Amino acid sequence: MVSALERISNKLNKWFTWIGGIALLTLTGIACANMLMRPIGSPLKGAYELVGFFGALVVALPLGYAQINHSHISVDILATRYSKRTKRIMDSISSVVCMAFFILVAWQSADYATAIWKRGETSETLRIIYYPFVYLVAFCCLLLSFVLLIDFLKSLVPSKGER
Known part of the structure; x- marks a missing residue:
């Protein structure tokens, strides 16, 4: 069951990371075009807004993929002294706490997106x-929570060297 969830998560997160890469290229293109056009006296209208929107996507879209590959910074100064079983327990607790946090972030982001949608706000x-x-950022936080759930489920099964 976990391997099936992991396959779904990997495909979805790779796809989102590619979209994040496209957003990064777009952001870079907008910023460069704006820098080149500014000395001529015609900077791109709304470049600051677009860089902000695409910047949010560049950060949010690859969150799950970064977790899958353990690309985030982790401090394990104390964990290196513990047994494999204790590390596994600490990892499972960490996964649950982080999952709860990102579910909360997703919920609040979606709530905020709904509020600005109802008010008809625009840039x-x-x-x-x-x-x-904002909805996409919320979904990316949910996707990260899904990866953390898989990490938690995997931490429940002891490794071969631990048995």
Whole structure:
């Protein structure tokens, strides 16, 4: 069961990471075009807004993939002194706490997106509706929570050297 969930998670997170890469290229293109156009006296209108929106996507979209590959910073100064079983217990507790945190972040982000959708808010310069970006960030936090759930389930099974 865990391996099936892991396959789904890996495919979904790789796909989202590719979209994040496209967002990064777009963000870079907008920033460069704005820098080149500014000396001519015609900077890109709304470049600051677009860089902000795409920046949020660049950070949020690869969150799950980074967790799968353990690309996040982790401090394990104390954990190196413990047995494999104790480390596994600490990892499972950490996964549950982080999962709860990111579920909370997803919930509050979705709540905020719904509020700005109902108010009809748009960005200041380009008048872009931006609640879809906030919903996408919320979904990415849920996706990270899904990866953390898989990590938790995997931590429940002792490794071969631990038995």
